[in-house]
Amino acid sequence: MGRPSNTEERRQQIVAGLLRVMAERGYERASVTEIAKAAGLSPGLVHYHFKDKQEILLTLVEQLSALVRERVAARLARVKGDDARARVEAFLDAFLATGADADPAAVASWVTISAEAIQQPEVRTLYERAVRSDLEQLEELVGAVTGKRKARAVAAGLFAAIQGYFVLSASVPGLVPPGSAASTVKRMAAGLLDGAQPSEEA
Structure with missing residues (x-):
């Protein structure tokens, strides 16, 4: 099986970032900035890969x-x-x-x-x-x-x-x-x- 695309890798990082932030602070306090930080990415990349x-x-x-x-x-x-x-x-x-x-x-x-x-x-x-x-x-x-x-x-x-x-x-x-x-x-x-x-x- 081929290696996942860069887009898919980024999406996985972002989803994993939400999981980490949400586990600690809940959904309401999981801002895009915090999700990006947990994912090791910029907020702009989060917005690029997900609409919200x-x-x-x-x-x-x-x-x-x-x-x-x-x-x-x-x-x-x-x-x-x-x-x-x-x-x-x-x-x-x-x-x-x-x-x-x-x-x-x-x-x-x-x-x-x-x-x-x-x-x-x-x-x-x-x-x-x-x-x-x-x-x-x-x-x-x-x-x-x-x-x-x-x-x-x-x-x-x-x-x-x-x-x-x-x-x-x-x-x-x-x-x-x-x-x-x-x-x-x-x-x-x-x-x-x-x-x-x-x-x-x-």
């Missing part, structure tokens, strides 16, 4: 959701055989990544994006598409364990727990003990999956 700050944000939403999809796919590919429970756990691991996979800046930015989705219809459209797609995938994985009837409620509960951990870790750093989110959500998943077996379906 919102366009950078929309690109970031798409990139963050694509990165999560790639991480989920990679984790699922490592599951041996047809172990449905292990596939649910792989999905949860991908979202609540720890160690080398951890990305606190991305988590903080995603929380900010969720707040912007309430205020900006364009952001809401992309955010909702990403969240619905992720939840549908989790529902399908859960359904292989519980059966379809209970899958939506179990998947929604687990997904809400993940999002709640994101909000807590981003808004009150240090409140959630490191690594506890993944282990707690996995224990929740085990309990919910055990309590919703296919034999309970009509």
Whole structure:
């Protein structure tokens, strides 16, 4: 595969700059000047590659959701055989990544994006598409364990727990003990999956 174009490299730098600034200061205080500084570029180059700050944000939403999809796919590919429970756990691991996979800046930015989705219809459209797609995938994985009837409620509960951990870790750093989110959500998943077996379906 060829090397990315100079334009694409610059755009990536700018999007990464927004992620860094937004993780520290939020979207409102992420000025083009601050984004340019974090990207190591001039404000003029930011304006050359993006028409406004919102366009950078929309690109970031798409990139963050694509990165999560790639991480989920990679984790699922490592599951041996047809172990449905292990596939649910792989999905949860991908979202609540720890160690080398951890990305606190991305988590903080995603929380900010969720707040912007309430205020900006364009952001809401992309955010909702990403969240619905992720939840549908989790529902399908859960359904292989519980059966379809209970899958939506179990998947929604687990997904809400993940999002709640994101909000807590981003808004009150240090409140959630490191690594506890993944282990707690996995224990929740085990309990919910055990309590919703296919034999309970009509």
